[in-house]
Amino acid sequence: MELSVKHFTLCEVNSMKQKENAPTMKDVAREASVALGTVSKVFNNLHVGEDYRRRVEEAAKRLGYQVNSYARGLKTNRTYSVALILPDVTNPFFSTLAQGICSALSQKGYRTILSTTAYDPEAEQRCIQMVQQNKVDGIIGLTYNPALEVDPQLPYVSIDRYFSPSVPCVSSDNFGGGQLAAGKLLELGCTRPLFLRIGSKVPGESDKRGDGFESACRQRGISCTSLRLCDEEGYAPFQDFLASHIEEGRLAFDGIFCVTDALAVHIRAMLCELGLRVPEDVQLIGFDGIRRFAEDGFICSTIIQPIERIAETGVELLLREDRSNLPSLVCLPVSYAPGGTTKE
Amino acid sequence: MELSVKHFTLCEVNSMKQKENAPTMKDVAREASVALGTVSKVFNNLHVGEDYRRRVEEAAKRLGYQVNSYARGLKTNRTYSVALILPDVTNPFFSTLAQGICSALSQKGYRTILSTTAYDPEAEQRCIQMVQQNKVDGIIGLTYNPALEVDPQLPYVSIDRYFSPSVPCVSSDNFGGGQLAAGKLLELGCTRPLFLRIGSKVPGESDKRGDGFESACRQRGISCTSLRLCDEEGYAPFQDFLASHIEEGRLAFDGIFCVTDALAVHIRAMLCELGLRVPEDVQLIGFDGIRRFAEDGFICSTIIQPIERIAETGVELLLREDRSNLPSLVCLPVSYAPGGTTKE
């Protein structure tokens, strides 16, 4: 009886796909003339006599044996897989996050089950349902549904969205980032600041960027204008707003803080069309600082979110052994990076 | 004995995380006064008397029962999960692909296990190893390692990279896209075309873009220049090349085809710095046409890859029941979209 599973490189043609079952521990045990339990120990790195271990390892290699995670998971109730629930990996912020989380998890020996929800609260619930059936060891979610039902025994870490003290949330310091942007702009000589926002209808952590900005302006006795739009409205209102605030070729604002870099780039283009120079006439700061953006030639002065650290922190929190004293909110520090749309 | 598992919304504080085991089919069977096998049938939509079905369903709801995918997977050898192996989800092309594949899979009831390899051939092999242990039902891979060893019984679909006739590959028509770009440029009056490429050291499908471009030029009796760089060299050589080909304020080329949109945007910026106008002095066509790019204000004339269709096709091929007559290569048609860097 030949149980060995041959592997082929992708380049080799293999017409003969005969259906031989994958070898099991039982097969390895027989091949190595050893008890089943011993084989198990070897693959769990438990103490086993040196000669036994060698015999088992050789037999396993000969047969091409691989542990069956499903059998193991059934028995141990640990699957070494965690669910990552995101609205949309297409968004550079989310995809950078996904990258970080996925690799942090894999480094710790965990698999990532990716689900995307398209911002749909019901899809979010369906994802939760699905991954719970799939016995994941934990969930990292960037979700919006405030009524999400989750097995309370299952570790859950929320990114960028605070739910309750018992659900750890990690985000960057959005309020602080807003303050930082205001500070920079004023420091660089701006006296008529403007905050521009576009985003989801449901309020989220990123709203605090504007709050921080306004607060910092107020604190310095400077009044600040804000225009906050929802996705549905599109960019057009910004264009109108800017156009209507030009008098004698001069914009009513000389420093603009945009809620994201993507918005900043759009605004920059609008300003350009309106005959305004950046940063001479108007200075512009965005928010995100996604590396990929910059690599793709997409640069503006910005408040950098530490996405990698958010990812790492989320994973660390999720996998922490001692789950008794988890922080309910971890706010990671942001930083300023000039990118040509400010006078440094 | 209370077996019911209560779920909580994320917003509810739940201090009492008492450790009650999740209910099993056995519990449901007992609760419904029905045999184990009957419960199984209900959850597999097999024929069961109407009253029995109702009793089981009610009992299950009462207990909050959920199928344990691991036990099921162990028994059936089908896990309804597939592995998606990508170099890096941060790249907009890959993330759009991931989005499409993930949602196509979830629509068909499959989970996506995401692994990223950072273009490392050894990491690729480790991923394969890992997902095979995890008993996925198939693999969709965008990998570079030509010596990847894979269980030949496991369905594998390669994206954008051809390995052998027995491994289905789906990609967009890169050669045709190159031809299309050449045709457009020449049609729009260009007479001195240039092809610019930067990318991985290992050759891939996307090299055919340049081949198609050159071929189409040659076919029309027009000679074409090419500069092909590797990632390691960075963008600087392009800058030097362009600068050295300006004579009396006039560039030696009047139409440039870039291997990606990202490159096109960089080149555009360089041309701008060199005092050349786009599209008046030089016309520029990129390749990819990623929607997200455009949304982020990142626009150039381009050859659009049908990423969604690539994703759908890949999933369809992977999940196809009849695996006897799989195509070895599916080339999806690309299209041209003006974006301001050409005279339409």
Added chain:
DNA sequence: CCGGCGATATGAAACGTTACATATGCTATG
């Protein structure tokens, strides 16, 4: 009224592991 048939429910075996209680072989001790 009985035997047989079709339909449907039942319960045990198996899937490939882990974990635990037991067996085995040694060494050290009185």
Added chain:
DNA sequence: CATAGCATATGTAACGTTTCATATCGCCGG
């Protein structure tokens, strides 16, 4: 030398499903 004690291997019983052979039931024809 007998044996307690230790270390290590063994084998079996779960884990929660599916599947299949068997049991049960109701119905119809003779």
